[in-house]
Amino acid sequence: MAVIYDRVALIGLGLIAGSMGLAMKRAGVTGEITGYARTEKTRETAARLGLVDRICDNAAEAAEGADLVVLCVPVGAMGAVAEEIGPVLKPGATVSDVGSVKQAVIDAMAPHLPEGVHFVPTHPMAGTEHSGPEAGFAELFDNRWCLVVPEEGTDPAAVDRLEDFWHALGANCERMDVEHHDLVCAVVSHIPHMIAYTMVGVADDFRRVSEQEVIKFSAAGFRDFTRIAASDPTMWRDVFLNNKTATLEILGRFTEELFALQRAIRTGDGDHLFDYFTHTRDIRRGIIEAGQDTDAPDFGRGPKR
């Protein structure tokens, strides 16, 4: 494949950046990849694993002269990094980020970016419950969605180029308006994570059921929640703090619905429960049909012993 960006800088070297580095090398669409991470330990690990070509001592050094700079730090840290790298950005460079919320990131970053730089926020919807540079792998983005959220007036060529880049890394791209992005992600990702965290917390805190029992019998449904709830705490703290409006709105709807079902249990309204549970099956069918999951009958099964 032809080179899309001659020099790429990754700021933050966790799961996403690590996977990007490996996916870029797999694709062969970039020249030198520089990288920077806040902690020395992460920088050393990234160097050892060869996630990038050159580890720098600070974000500005990594970003200087880069054609593409991607901020891969928690959402709450994006603004400070943008402030640091703003002065050294090459004219015509593209700056992007991989944050899970977009309005807050745009608000935090945009003021620090100079004229003549293209700012194209993205959100690769890929991840695992693991975090850190060692969790990265080249296939992370294969067949996953990368949401591209350009502001009005952004140079179309710069947006197209970044989409070509993500395609080369294995992802499918979809453009989305920023407000809608934050709402969609609250529904399909942020609130499910919040609920999973809560359920796992309740189980752990429920002294009349031992932790051993919770673990032993987790395959009955609970296990899927623990996988979601093992995700990176810093990342998710920042997601919730920075997508407050959408999160609170959907949480409100969620508790309304939950209370209606709870009331049906209390009053013995079997019809309400049955109708509700029947209805939710349809969405599952849609997901199977869309190829977003398999229909294999192995739900809830642990590895063979």
Added chain:
Amino acid sequence: MAVIYDRVALIGLGLIAGSMGLAMKRAGVTGEITGYARTEKTRETAARLGLVDRICDNAAEAAEGADLVVLCVPVGAMGAVAEEIGPVLKPGATVSDVGSVKQAVIDAMAPHLPEGVHFVPTHPMAGTEHSGPEAGFAELFDNRWCLVVPEEGTDPAAVDRLEDFWHALGANCERMDVEHHDLVCAVVSHIPHMIAYTMVGVADDFRRVSEQEVIKFSAAGFRDFTRIAASDPTMWRDVFLNNKTATLEILGRFTEELFALQRAIRTGDGDHLFDYFTHTRDIRRGIIEAGQDTDAPDFGRGPKR
């Protein structure tokens, strides 16, 4: 393997009974297997798939002369079946059920069972999001837990024999007190299902995010909920109606916790969120260590296209 029960009757021929029939044949630990299901369509399907040896016209006919009778109907239907088969049960026979709640099932069935019959309730913690006889497969119980909930005073030999039977079907057995069973299952299974149903219902009902978007981007966390929420509506309606006390207690705890987290989002209390999310990681680690799930970094990934 030696024969454990010469004649086994399965009342209800859905996912669980179908899998039991196939697992019994695989194990070779039973003689003739009779079966009955309420609808003609299910009986025909079970006959066609060879899930049992002989399909009967009613529950009493299937149960008559059996050494083991297992009720595999929704929890709300257990009492009526017990009443029907009570008069024809063979002295010394074992009667069991596979319901996901136990106190309500015991209350419904026990009055109808004659003296000289051993009543040993069980709960094989296995299932998929599919239901009906066609969903059954012989490996369903392999390495899964079967909770055995005998009442005090039950003949120990009858309990041991039923455990041998479940071991032969591939399951691991654990004895549990009835009240504790209903509480543990509410934590690890019933409430997670309730929450998953609710979340899927909210997503579907949230008109500002299209169903297409929900389906398309489901892999970001939501997908695991839809799998849980696709489970059999009749079964789950009955579970919630019949495990009211434990369900409402834990739902109460869940909403308390959720409100605390919601408040932390509203007030911007990042420390609360961070500490909570850090804490829930430990449970996940325990599940990995206990061999109840794999640590493979493929969370949220759809099938390759």
